[in-house]
């Protein structure tokens with residue numbers, strides 16, 4: 001829980017609990033260690049939306065995020081997959097591009113103080 005609990009200083013307990021209850025949370029594990037977590041929802045404007053993706057700091061750049069995203073793609077009910085990240089998160093922006101997402105707008109005026117960039121991937 002500390003892996004995701006510390007993300008951007010947010011308290012993610014509620015988000016995690018609601019996704020666990022709906023079975024929309026996948027965990028990657030490596031040799032018994034928590035390697036990464038992805039949470040998603042399928043009721044976002046009738047599309048799939050990735051609401052959280054975080055990989056253990058020591059296990060990054062080894063394809064964990066790629067594998068988690070692929071798992072969500074395979075479980076997605078519809079063909080439209082969305083995801084988002086803050087405009088300051090250059091690593092996440094690069095990751096989305098590398099995984100085949102294209103930019104799909106942004107939201108201003110969020111409490112985080114930065115623009116949230118959205119990404120889209122057509123699955124089929």
Ligand SMILES: CC(C)(COP(=O)(O)OP(=O)(O)OC[C@H]1O[C@@H](n2cnc3c(N)ncnc32)[C@H](O)[C@@H]1OP(=O)(O)O)[C@@H](O)C(=O)NCCC(=O)NCCS
Pocket residue numbers: 007052053054055056059060061062063064065066067083084085089091092094095096098099
């Ligand atoms: C963003 C994050 C989830 C990526 O996880 P990861 O497991 O390291 O990513 P992967 O190893 O699957 O990388 C997939 C591709 O993304 C790109 N990428 C990932 N990390 C990168 C980095 N630090 N610099 C440049 N490109 C990067 C690469 O193209 C990579 O493919 P390659 O290694 O074959 O070149 C991870 O850095 C993280 O948890 N960051 C903190 C939380 C966060 O920002 N979450 C994203 C919010 S949406």
